[in-house]
Amino acid sequence: MIIYDFLSELFGSPVLAAFIQSFIPLIFLIPFALFAVWLERKVSAFMQDRIGPNRVGAHGWLQTVADILKLIQKEDIVATNANKPLFNIAPVLVFAGSYLAFAAIPFSSAFIGSGIDLGLLFIVAASGFVVAGILMGGWASNNKYSLLGAVRSAAQVVSYEIPTVLVILSVVMLTGSLSLYELSEMQTSSFYNWVIFGGTAPTLQKILLIPFMFIGFIIIYISSLAEVNRTPFDIPEAESELVAGFHTEYSGMKFAMFFLAEYANMFAVSAIVSAIFLGGYQSPFGYLGNTIGWEWLVPIEQFFWFAAKGIFFVFVQMWLRWTLPRLRVDQLMALCWKYLIPIAFVNLLIIGIIVIL
Amino acid sequence: MNIYDLIFYLFATITVLSALAVVSTKNIIYSAYNLMLTFFGVAGLYVLLGADFLAIVQLIVYVGGILILILFGVMLTNKVNGMPIHTEVTNIIPASITIGLFAGIVLAFFMNTNWKSVTTEFPxxxxxxxxxxxxxxxxxxxxxxxxxxxxxxxxxxxxxxxx
Structure with a gap:
């Protein structure tokens, strides 16, 4: 809020301020992606008893910067039989779709994005553009592997949206709000007020809710893994079957764009899961700024907690990637339709009954 | 002209041009992606009218659901048969008569209705x-x-x- 007010005073127009503000998450996202790629390589190296990148900078932390420099210089190849306009638009559409979600994510109480009332629904809607972009890239490449990867990805994302929405619905029944900002503000002051511990419901309700909230959290985390095409659900880009899935034909900066979109998506789903269940930008205990009387410190602390929770869940995604084997296509669909959706429905029903009590 | 008018004309142009492209391109995949742009433009118009829920549901149902299914079907059949699907224009005369009549009816209603304009607060x-x-x-x-x-x-x- 503070940043938006500051910008609208500076430019004298709310529309212009909103336009400028929409670039702010990018300032966070690009360094995050650089860091996360390095972290992923280090984590995988650690888990496989290797050293990982260690040449560029201390512990190789500049490796991704060097990689980006390399990707910028690379020749931009478009296969002869590819559909050129769609091939060029696809990376932009995929990144735009994943960046769209950041419009609804509050980073701290000083920066709440657009703060729309329907934030959770908006994020579900934004993922449709990612799917359309992936299908576009896969089809325009004119490559069997790309098309297979894209079609698998679309089937997967569309299926796993259902358990996600069901869990979101059960949270909405409890909190009565679809806005991520309001959700985060509700879970203030202590980790005991987080939705995963039953939110701010009365004590008896809270105790009844906790196990079902944990089930909901696990379901939404599994389906968010599937929505960002991460292992164990990475069949759209399964290296051993499909070369690199929908982005097989891409090189240079277009490939980097897909990569950036993937890491932006990973952070977005982590931030959303933490905003729904784990208090978003709220600290698990009080704020240092409030204790020592420095009010201006509180938003910065909130940003720290937001980033810490997000990066922690990104780390868990990497951890799972290097631990679990990949699911087959039929297993993936069976997991969604035969297990997650029925469990999510029953969970929704039980949470509804507890909330009415 | 205020800035909201500019945004309205932006979305209106996107909607109209992409809708035209949907029916005029030969390549069915282009039609599908132009349809996505049309849905996007319409959603933008809904937002400008203060109907945020309608806009988002429009995106979820049409872009996230129906459009993906259309693309899915077109891409699979297109590649499996090994020949590109091209749309062509047939039955021009009956089509233009029907569309002319429909456009006439809509225009007549638009001109003859006594539109009431009420200024209300945005909910x-x-x-x-x-x-x-x-x-x-x-x-x-x-x-x-x-x-x-x-x-x-x-x-x-x-x-x-x-x-």
């Missing part, structure tokens, strides 16, 4: 009042629509199962 949130209306006054219609969708699902499954 801060539409979802609560919408939910109350759906669950109280229109509950029967709402439930019937649910049953209708269920019938469609069962029908699709039974057609697909038939050997």
């Amino acid at each position: 801060a949130t539409t979802i609560q009042s919408l939910g109350k209306l759906l669950m109280n006054e229109y509950i029967l219609i709402f439930e019937l629509l649910g049953v209708l969708l269920l019938i469609a699902l069962i029908g699709a499954a039974s057609i697909a199962r038939k050997q």
Whole structure:
């Protein structure tokens, strides 16, 4: 809020301020992606008893910067039989779709994005553009592997949206709000007020809710893994079957764009899961700024907690990637339709009954 | 001209141009992606009218659901048959007569209706009042629509199962 007010005073127009503000998450996202790629390589190296990148900078932390420099210089190849306009638009559409979600994510109480009332629904809607972009890239490449990867990805994302929405619905029944900002503000002051511990419901309700909230959290985390095409659900880009899935034909900066979109998506789903269940930008205990009387410190602390929770869940995604084997296509669909959706429905029903009590 | 007018004309142009492209391109995949742009433009117009819920549901249902299914079908059949699907223009005369009549009717209504303009406040949130209306006054219609969708699902499954 503070940043938006500051910008609208500076430019004298709310529309212009909103336009400028929409670039702010990018300032966070690009360094995050650089860091996360390095972290992923280090984590995988650690888990496989290797050293990982260690040449560029201390512990190789500049490796991704060097990689980006390399990707910028690379020749931009478009296969002869590819559909050129769609091939060029696809990376932009995929990144735009994943960046769209950041419009609804509050980073701290000083920066709440657009703060729309329907934030959770908006994020579900934004993922449709990612799917359309992936299908576009896969089809325009004119490559069997790309098309297979894209079609698998679309089937997967569309299926796993259902358990996600069901869990979101059960949270909405409890909190009565679809806005991520309001959700985060509700879970203030202590980790005991987080939705995963039953939110701010009365004590008896809270105790009844906790196990079902944990089930909901696990379901939404599994389906968010599937929505960002991460292992164990990475069949759209399964290296051993499909070369690199929908982005097989891409090189240079277009490939980097897909990569950036993937890491932006990973952070977005982590931030959303933490905003729904784990208090978003709220600290698990009080704020240092409030204790020592420095009010201006509180938003910065909130940003720290937001980033810490997000990066922690990104780390868990990497951890799972290097631990679990990949699911087959039929297993993936069976997991969604035969297990997650029925469990999510029953969970929704039980949470509804507890909330009415 | 205020800046909201500019935004309106931006979305209106996107909607109209992409809708034109949907019917005029030969390549069916281009049509599908232009349809996505049309849905996006319409959603933008809804947002400008203060109907945020309608805009987002438009994106979820049409872009996230129906468009993906269309693309899915087109891409699979297009590649499996090994030949590109091109649309062509047939039955020009009956089509233009029908469309001319329809456009005439719409235009006549548009010109002859006595439009009332009332200045109201933008509702801060539409979802609560919408939910109350759906669950109280229109509950029967709402439930019937649910049953209708269920019938469609069962029908699709039974057609697909038939050997």
